[in-house]
Amino acid sequence: SQQGEEDPQALSIQEGxxxxxxxxxxxxxxxxxxxxxxxxxxxxxxxxxxxxxxxxHSGRLRVTLDTSKKSSSLLITASRAADTASYFCATxxxxxxxxxxxxxTVTVRA
Amino acid sequence: xxxxxxxxxxxxxxxxxxxxxxxxxxxxHENMFWYRQDPGxxxxxxxxxxxxxxxxxxxxxxGYSVSREKKERFSLILESASTNQTSMYLCASSSQGAGGNTxxxxxxxxxxxx
Numbered sequence: 001s002q003q004g005e006e007d008p009q010a011l012s013i014q015e016g017x018x019x020x021x022x023x024x025x026x027x028x029x030x031x032x033x034x035x036x037x038x039x040x041x042x043x044x045x046x047x048x049x050x051x052x053x054x055x056x057h058s059g060r061l062r063v064t065l066d067t068s069k070k071s072s073s074l075l076i077t078a079s080r081a082a083d084t085a086s087y088f089c090a091t092x093x094x095x096x097x098x099x100x101x102x103x104x105t106v107t108v109r110a
Numbered sequence: 111x112x113x114x115x116x117x118x119x120x121x122x123x124x125x126x127x128x129x130x131x132x133x134x135x136x137x138x139h140e141n142m143f144w145y146r147q148d149p150g151x152x153x154x155x156x157x158x159x160x161x162x163x164x165x166x167x168x169x170x171x172x173g174y175s176v177s178r179e180k181k182e183r184f185s186l187i188l189e190s191a192s193t194n195q196t197s198m199y200l201c202a203s204s205s206q207g208a209g210g211n212t213x214x215x216x217x218x219x220x221x222x223x224x
Contacts, residue, residue, distance in 0.1 A: 033213075042202075042217045042218050043213075044215070045214070048212065050210075096141060097158070098155075099155075101152050102150055102152035103152055
């Protein structure tokens with residue numbers, strides 16, 4: 001069962017612009033993670049935010065978490081062509097299982 | 111460097127064949143996972159294992175089985191491949207619980223069943 005849903009499904013931006021994508025989920029979580037997937041490759045972990053955290057930064061990435069709204073956002077600032085990828089949020093259903101959304105496909109135009 | 115290796119990147123199999131997808135991790139992780147990824151559906155968990163010889167069903171276990179005889183190796187078995195099992199299969203591993211820890215993914219195995 002998919003717990004998380006990303007929005008929008010697809011996003012096209014100009015190099016240098018910011019990209020924002022959102023994740024909504026249904027049940028309470030302990031942690032939420034964001035992953036990136038380049039075309040035809042495996043997923044790579046970007047950032048983990050715990051339920052007691054509201055915001056987290058990693059380089060050009062900024063993640064927010066609003067547990068009252070059951071939503072998270074991922075912001076990529078000053079985007080580059082190399083940021084072209086699909087981005088997934090993952091929420092923990094229990095200690096072993098993560099539930100992934102269908103992803104947001106980001107295209108950065110040169 | 112952390113590594114999850116899937117032995118086959120691309121496979122083409124016939125309907126009814128038995129298919130083995132192999133995955134090895136070099137991080138001494140307790141947990142290993144098999145997901146399948148289809149367009150518009152995201153990643154769906156097939157099976158996971160939290161210890162050697164232990165396995166748990168995920169969301170879509172039908173038509174699949176798994177084997178974990180050694181800590182570093184987790185195999186996905188399609189007993190009798192069918193065309194609706196054409197998909198990308200992703201193996202992953204993590205230490206302890208997956209929720210609070212990073213999951214490391216392999217590069218994926220593209221399986222086509224004809």
